[in-house]
Amino acid sequence: MCYSAEIKADYKLFVRIYGAVISIKRFTELFWEKREDGGWTKIPKAMRDAFRQPESEQGFELAKLVAEADREQGVAYQAELDAQAERLGKAEQVLAGPRPTRKAADDQRIATNKIKAARRSLDDLLRREPETKDSRIYPGNYAPVMIVKDGQRVVVPMRYQCRLPGWNEKTERQYPGTYNARRDNLEKTWGKLFGHRHGIMIVTRFYENVSRHKMEGRELAPGEKEENVVLEFDPQPPQDMLVACLWNLSPGGDHGTDLFSFAAITDEPPPEVIAAGHDRCIVPIKPEYLDAWLNPDPDDLAGLYRIFDDRARPYYEHRLAA
Numbered sequence: 001m002c003y004s005a006e007i008k009a010d011y012k013l014f015v016r017i018y019g020a021v022i023s024i025k026r027f028t029e030l031f032w033e034k035r036e037d038g039g040w041t042k043i044p045k046a047m048r049d050a051f052r053q054p055e056s057e058q059g060f061e062l063a064k065l066v067a068e069a070d071r072e073q074g075v076a077y078q079a080e081l082d083a084q085a086e087r088l089g090k091a092e093q094v095l096a097g098p099r100p101t102r103k104a105a106d107d108q109r110i111a112t113n114k115i116k117a118a119r120r121s122l123d124d125l126l127r128r129e130p131e132t133k134d135s136r137i138y139p140g141n142y143a144p145v146m147i148v149k150d151g152q153r154v155v156v157p158m159r160y161q162c163r164l165p166g167w168n169e170k171t172e173r174q175y176p177g178t179y180n181a182r183r184d185n186l187e188k189t190w191g192k193l194f195g196h197r198h199g200i201m202i203v204t205r206f207y208e209n210v211s212r213h214k215m216e217g218r219e220l221a222p223g224e225k226e227e228n229v230v231l232e233f234d235p236q237p238p239q240d241m242l243v244a245c246l247w248n249l250s251p252g253g254d255h256g257t258d259l260f261s262f263a264a265i266t267d268e269p270p271p272e273v274i275a276a277g278h279d280r281c282i283v284p285i286k287p288e289y290l291d292a293w294l295n296p297d298p299d300d301l302a303g304l305y306r307i308f309d310d311r312a313r314p315y316y317e318h319r320l321a322a
Contacts, residue, residue, distance in 0.1 A: 003209050004230075005264070005282075006135045007143045008202035008240055009046035011155060018290070020146050020153035024058045026260070027051070030142065030157050031062065033257045035069040043142050045124065045134040047157065070125060077122040084118065087111040135204075139179040145199040145245060145262050148294040158199070162263035163250045165192045180280070181246050183267040183308060187301065190263075193246040195298035199262055200290065201243045205234045206282055207321055214277030230321040231276055235314035241284035244293060244308070267308060276318045284312040 014020040031048075034040050048070065054060040088111035094104035124134075137143050137160050145158045161179040163172050172178065186194040212227040213220050220226065235241060244265045253259030269281035285293055289307045296304060 004136055004138050004207035005143075005201070005203045005243075006132060006205045006207075007044070007046070007137055008204065009044065009050050009135055009144060011050050011144065013202075013240075014144070014146060014153075014155045018146060018153055020155050023154050023156045024056075024062060026156050028058070028062050028065065029257050031065050031069065033255055034142075035065070035072070037255055040069050040073050041121075042140060042159075043157075044137055046130065047142065047144065049128075049130070049134070074122060074125050077118050077125065080118040081115060081122070084111045084114045088115065136207075139176070143201055143262075145201050145247060145260075146294070147197070147199045147247060153294065156260050158247055158260040158262045160262065160264075162193075162246065162248055162261045163259060164189070165248060167250070169254050179263050181263040181265045182280075183265060183283070186246075186265070190246055193248055195296050195301055195304065197247050197249075198293050198296050199245040199247045200285075200294065201245050201262070201264060203241045203243045203282065203284075204238070205232060207232050208278045208280075210277040217275070217277075231278070231318045232321040233273065233276075233316040233318050235284075236317050237314070239312075239314060241282070241312065241314070242287065242290065244283045244285050265308075270313065270316065272316050272318070276316075281316075283308055284314070286310065286312050 011022050015022065031043065034043055048066045051059065051062045051066050054063040087107055091104040091107035091111060094101055095108060139161045141160050142157045143160055144155045146153055146155050148154070161172070161176070162181070163169075164178065181190045181194075208231050209228050210231050212229050213224070215229060215231065245262045246265065247260065247262035250259040250261065265283045266280040267283050269278060273281050285307055289310070292303070293307055
């Protein structure tokens with residue numbers, strides 16, 4: 001499973017290297033929707049920041065939208081800071097008095113943690129120097145995905161968790177793992193998309209949940225509880241990986257705006273990923289197969305599998321994620 005990935009959100013790269021156009025209309029629709037429904041933080045900071053320097057009239061409107069929504073988010077973080085500071089002050093007064101209570105102790109602990117979280121969020125929002133975490137996505141977040149529409153490569157923002165054809169919001173809650181599409185299940189669960197709706201997400205590294213004892217290449221000790229760790233996998237040499245994806249369009253979505261969503265295809269991992277304790281891996285395709293992948297022939301699924309078999313095969317170094 002590709003539980004998290006660091007994406008490329010440099011739209012000029014899609015245009016310059018891959019000849020794609022940016023769906024400004026769809027980005028604008030998404031940004032408006034997430035501003036209104038409270039999901040602004042589902043859009044990675046790197047995606048938002050990429051539009052701060054507009055190059056067209058449409059881009060100017062989008063840059064204005066990003067600035068306004070970020071400002072509103074900042075106001076919300078500051079309100080949280082103020083509310084929790086007041087909560088903390090009241091709790092500390094009670095704890096310093098003659099009758100400290102368990103509730104005051106809980107309030108002190110919770111308020112302290114929430115103040116730290118809100119301060120981190122506000123600092124990140126206001127920061128202009130980019131950091132790697134700005135480009136990191138998780139299931140439910142949005143990422144730029146390159147597809148082909150009417151013969152033209154187009155970059156569309158899509159949710160990283162695919163809503164399969166015929167599903168609604170209630171259905172997908174029963175199957176939360178649809179951010180990954182297993183190769184051995186492509187013609188079953190994913191049969192309406194495989195061979196029909198293909199995309200590419202550009203990834204620089206990915207992250208996986210792994211059991212510590214598996215990472216260390218040993219069995220659990222008697223009485224030892226299983227412990228989860230997050231590993232960061234970096235391709236060597238460092239490179240932009242063209243990760244094979246499947247996508248879908250759900251007209252109307254949940255809020256009246258069309259929902260574009262996608263999943264990354266995964267396959268059996270290379271030896272170094274197995275040795276690190278994980279049993280799946282994303283599928284980066286070679287640049288020479290980009291057109292064949294983005295313009296699939298549903299009558300030649302064997303040809304698509306050959307693209308997987310002749311995939312790019314960097315060596316994945318791993319380390320504990322920060």
